[in-house]
Amino acid sequence: MPTPPIAQFRPALAFPLGVVLCLLLAAGGAVAQPAILPAPVEAAFSAGSFVVTTETPIVVPPGDAEAARVGQLLDELIGPAVDGAPAVDAGGAVGAIVLDRRPDRTDLGAEGYELEVTDRGVTITAPEAAGLFYGAQTLRHLMPPHVEFTAALPRPLPVPLGRVVDRPRFAWRGAMLDVARHFFSVDDVKRFVDLMALYKLNRLHLHLSDDQGWRVEIPGRPALTDVGGRTEVGDGQGGYYTVADYAEIVRYAAERFVVVVPEIDVPGHTNAALASLPELTCDGVAPAPYTGIRVGFSAVCVEKEETYAFLDDVVGALARATPGPYLHLGGDEVKTLSAEQYAAFMARAQQIVAAHGKRFVGWDEVAEVPLQPGAVVQVWRPQAPAVAASVAEAVAGGAAVVLSPSDRIYLDMKPDSAAVLGLTWAGLNGVRDSYDWDPAALLPGVPEASVLGIEAPLWSETLGTLSDVTLMAFPRLAAVAELAWSPQAVRSWPGVRRRLAAQAPRWTALGVTFDRSAEVPWER
Amino acid sequence: MPTPPIAQFRPALAFPLGVVLCLLLAAGGAVAQPAILPAPVEAAFSAGSFVVTTETPIVVPPGDAEAARVGQLLDELIGPAVDGAPAVDAGGAVGAIVLDRRPDRTDLGAEGYELEVTDRGVTITAPEAAGLFYGAQTLRHLMPPHVEFTAALPRPLPVPLGRVVDRPRFAWRGAMLDVARHFFSVDDVKRFVDLMALYKLNRLHLHLSDDQGWRVEIPGRPALTDVGGRTEVGDGQGGYYTVADYAEIVRYAAERFVVVVPEIDVPGHTNAALASLPELTCDGVAPAPYTGIRVGFSAVCVEKEETYAFLDDVVGALARATPGPYLHLGGDEVKTLSAEQYAAFMARAQQIVAAHGKRFVGWDEVAEVPLQPGAVVQVWRPQAPAVAASVAEAVAGGAAVVLSPSDRIYLDMKPDSAAVLGLTWAGLNGVRDSYDWDPAALLPGVPEASVLGIEAPLWSETLGTLSDVTLMAFPRLAAVAELAWSPQAVRSWPGVRRRLAAQAPRWTALGVTFDRSAEVPWER
Structure with missing residues (x-):
């Protein structure tokens, strides 16, 4: 219980930085080869480190609230590790971590950044705040893993000298969490968002309804949550x-540049809604709640106007609560409707989404019906020739696709x-299997330009806790993140294996x- | 998303058990060599298994509420694993898990049990409910680890045929959690109790106050928690x-046969109390709150009657809230009082504990002052000759000891x-280091009969989350549990290594x- 020598890690303000650097390097030993995951477009490192200490300020552009928030998140990460929050300010840049927003750096794109580490400090340059955030995540990967402990004894954080220029391959880098088969709390979802952000994922698809549960309050429709x-x-x-919970998830995710994509699955996968609102069934009789794991047996009554009034209420409420442009209506595994019934329902469903100002997303079954301009098809069965054909046709007609091949990146499949x-x-x-494929070559009729991105779904039939979720998600989700972010040319199985091991x-x-x-080959 | 064949795991009620057994064994493959931790006194296994399924009832003696609660906890463990809660009832015993309370089996002691697994079922026999509980924990170790998942697909649970006769070496098998240096929530403490119970630990020592914080509400003294x-x-x-929180911790722990030992550390380690109640300082001036990790600088004013009124309030409140017989008053690392001041204070402190009907516990510094009959000395510095001498003298005078050698089982020391x-x-x-020593041979003047037991302290200066706590606690706490439970003759480093690997x-x-x-040599 005696005092550890914290003081030695706290250089006096006036101490020359170079001397501190030398002392700390001598104490800290060799810097490990950096393992940035996902692999950046371009990176070069040289010998030596810049050492982040409690005296290292985080400098953000004056008056830039978004950049200041990125600085604050970085500060929350680094502060406990070095004992004391490095000040977020707009002061001098020597020996600092500088977040430099440069709208003219359009070469980096909406999410790209440049990260430079010299013996005078760290500079992250980006045209948008998202790029500053991703640069900060890369900086995090360059720091020793102990930065992630919140209460370990403070110690310096060496960052290897070098330069990274980086931007994502795909705009949609997603994970889907099924909160319907098992419910996960707001805190659980936040922790999942934290882990997504660490790997530069930016779309959280929440599967909010299914046969076994309805997971979001819809004003004016209390039965959905009271029963379902x-x-x-x-x-x-x-x-x-x-x-309020949903708003908090959306806010927390947005702060980490993660867009929430809400999904209400219709017309099938609806037993929880039917059990809550009997007017949605053709005979007006509510089915019993269902807690097994079969699929395909339920559907709303597509002939009744009540069904569309319900859908309008639900889509309207979610559209108002969701700042992101997307609204996912499922459309999968409908086994009790005719093709005509399905097509008619989906036409009206798309109109409702459009009327509430959102972009329609559906599972690949929706490729079989006429799609409105801008529709997004989430492909889960690319291996089925009929599916591949209908998706290619939809793409020819202007649809975009998100790739979620079930035999590659369904993370609920056993590894x-x-x-x-x-x-x-x-x-x-x-x-x-999850990593080693090229999204541009998955479907013959779907060129890279039509691939909005990649998303790894995680269905939760067998997952009861957040710990179960992460046990299934990792390492595979981190590998998928590289698939979605990094150019094909810098990716390789031996490379990602090493980067995963370091996690x-x-x-x-x-x-x-x-x-x-x-x-x-895991590190301990 | 299609249906898995759950049905094959659900034999019809009328199906003969033997046939079910054969089918399931054929499906389940070989049974792993059992790794019961802590190692039992006596155990013998033979080929074959009894397979627990959803149809396996848990049978408890009629009218025995304690045994029923043990059955309920076992049911909560097994139910999700086999898909459906096995009924807890008093019905027929063939093909069942029977909790058989036999007051006449005094040969097993207050915490011992006998566990028998035959092809006709499982029987746990014990004179007390604690023994039934420990037998149930052993049964848990005999089941495959997947029993611990709450939502995995249901599957049979084979239990190897055999017989275990078991009882603990020491009555006090403890862990100390320092909730003062960092605070841990009620839920965190419950999860820690769950893990203690899995290894048959039965004393949770809560270090409730220190320089950095005061962690328990004392009615009439709101400043302690409002400030400290x-x-x-x-x-x-x-x-x-x-x-209410404290009562919930005590209740939850008691249900798992864990006795809470509350510690308020006096006269030193009291800065949080002094910052809250300035009348406890000699000059009446409250010190600033302290959030560093030095020790030894604080002490209550031992000359003021207010100090003893305070202590009486605190001890009284904790005594009323704590069903267990022990109250720990610290007494360690007091560097600002004379030996006479310390002795005088400790004499009155012991009187206060006795007046509230509790048994006094203190760190080994208290062995230097006269101790009341029944006092317990927690030895953390056995390696110091002066400490060893004063402890031996205290033992000669009738004190009991709990062994917590800091150079062996302080789990906050790096591994x-x-x-x-x-x-x-x-x-x-x-x-x-934590495991491979004999408690009966640690201190020359302290024979086994004077050793109440073993306790592994976990100080939390560097631990901010429950995950940090378990990362430091395991595997070492499980090894210490064996040290405290198993007879010296059945313990061995190669043996416990294998048992730890299986965890x-x-x-x-x-x-x-x-x-x-x-x-x-970890299993994956």
């Missing part, structure tokens, strides 16, 4: 997000046969369970 | 347990030099971070 919000797979109590959690109906999705101590520091897959 | 409850090491907000969390002032405490998938299923120490 109280069940989940198995014997659990379910749960739902109030309007190997020894896994306990997860399902196997699309096969085993190992780490390499182990970071995940441990973050308290994140992950699968110690035999495919990755 | 709002700081912790570093920049955190601290926190405290309300009277190796690569560890980020933790301190090193008592050295590096590796897994083997990895269980901890992963529980979402518990742990140190993948190079000393243990």
Whole structure:
């Protein structure tokens, strides 16, 4: 219980930085080869480090609230690690971490950045705040993993000298969390967003309704959550997000440059809605709540006007609550309607989404019906020739696609046969399976220009806790993040294997369970 | 998203158990060699298994509320794993898990049990409910680790055929959690109790006050928590347990046969109290709150009657709120009082504890002053000859000891030099260091009969989250649990290494971070 020598890590303000640097380098030993995940477009490092200490200010442009918030998040990360929050200010730049917003750097794109580390400090340059944020995430990967502990004894944080120029390959870099089969709390979702942001993912698709539960409050429709919000797979109590909860998720995600894509699955996967609102069934009789894991048995009554009034209420409420441009209406696995009924329903559903000012997203079943301009098709069955053909046709007609091949990146598929959690109906999705494919070559009729991006769905039939979620998500979601961010030319299986291996101590520091897959040579 | 074949795991009620057994064994493959931790006194296993399914009832003696609660906890564990809560009832015993309370089995002691697994079912026999609970924990260790997942697809749980007869070596098998340096929520403490119970630990020592914080509401003394409850090491907000929170911790722990031992540290380690109640200082001036990690600088004013009125209020409130017999008053590291002042204070402190009907516990500094009959000395510095001598003298005078050697089982000491969390002032405490010593041989003048037990303290200067806590606690706390439970003759380093290795998938299923120490050949 005696005093550790914290003082030695606290150079006096007037101490010359170079001397501090030398002292700390001598104490800190060699800098590890940086393992930035996802791999950046361009990166070069040289010997030596700049050492971040409690005296290192984070400098943001005056009057730039967005950049200041990025600085604040960086400060919250670094502060505890070096004992004391580095001041976020607009002061001198020597020995500082400078967030430099340059609207004229259009060469970097809306999300790109340049990161430079010299012996005089760190500079992150970007035209938009998103780029500053991604540069800060890269800086985080350049720091030792112990930066992620909140209460470890303060110590200096060496950052290797070098330069990174980086921008994403795809605009949509997503993960889907199924909060319907099992409910996850607002705090759980926030922790998941934190982990997405660490890997520069920017779309959180929330699967908010299914046969087993309805997870979001819709003003004027309390039965949906009073009834449908109280069940989940198995014997659990379910749960739902109030309007305020949902707003908090959206706000928290936006602060980390993650756009929430809400999904209400219709016309199938609707037993929880039908159990809540019997007027949505053709015979007006509410079915019993369902807590198993079968699919395809439920559908709203597409002949009744009540169904469209319901859909208008739901879409309207979500559109108002969601700043992002997308609204996902599912459309998958409808086994109790005719093709004509399905097409007629989807036509009206698309009109409702458009009327509320949002861009329609649906699973690849929707490629079989006429799509409005700007529609997004989420492809989960590219291996089926009929699906590939209908998706190619939709793309020819102007639709964009998000790639979620179930036999590659459905993260609820077991990674190997020894896994306990997860399902196997699309096969085993190992780490390499998830990573080692080219999105531009997945579907013959779908060129890269039509690929909006990549999204890894995580269905939760077998996942009851956030720890279960992260055990299935990692390492694969980090590999998928590289697939979505990094150009094909800088990606490689040996490279990502090394970068994934380096995440182990970071995940441990973050308290994140992950699968110690035999495919990755884990660091301890 | 299609349906998995759950049905095959649900034999019809009328199906003969033997046939079910054969089918399930054929499906389940070989049974792993059991790794019961702590190692039982006596155990023998043979080929074959009894398979627990959703149809396996848990049978408890009629009218025995304590046994029923043990059955309920077992049911909560097994139910999700086999899809459906096995009924807790008093019905037929064939093919069942029977909790058989036998007051006449005094040979097993207050905490012992006998566990028998045959092809006709599982029987746990014990004279007391605690023994039934520990037998249930052993049954848990005999089941595959996937039993710990709450939402994995249901599957049978094979239990190897055999017999265990078991009882603990020591009555006090403890862990101390320092909630003062960093505060941990009620939920965090409950999760820690869950993990203690899994390894048959039965004393949770809560270090409730220190220089950096005061963590428990004392009726009539709101300043203690209004001021002292709002700081912790570093920049955190601290926190405290309300009277209701503390009661919930005590209740939850008791249900798992864990006795809470509350500690208020006096006369030193009191800056948070002094900052809250200036009348406790000699000059009546409140010191500033302290959030560093030095020790030894604070003390209540031992000359003022206000100090004893304060102590009486605090001890009275905790005595009323704590069903367990112990009250810990610290007494350690007092560097600002004379030996006479310290002795006089401790004499009155012991009287106050006795007046409120509790048994006094103190750190080994208290062995230097006259102790009341029944006092318990918690030995943290056995390596110091002067301490060893004063403890031996106290023992000769009738005191009991709890062994917490800082150079062995202080779990806040780093396990190796690569560890980020933790301190090193008592050295590096590796897994083997923690385990490989004999409590009966630690102190020459302290025979086994005077050793009440073993306790591993976990100070939280560098621990900010429950994940940090478990990363430092495991695997070492599980090794210490064996040290405290198992007879010296059945313990061995190679044996416990294998048993620890087998905990990895269980901890992963529980979402518990742990140190993948190079000393243990971890299972994945």
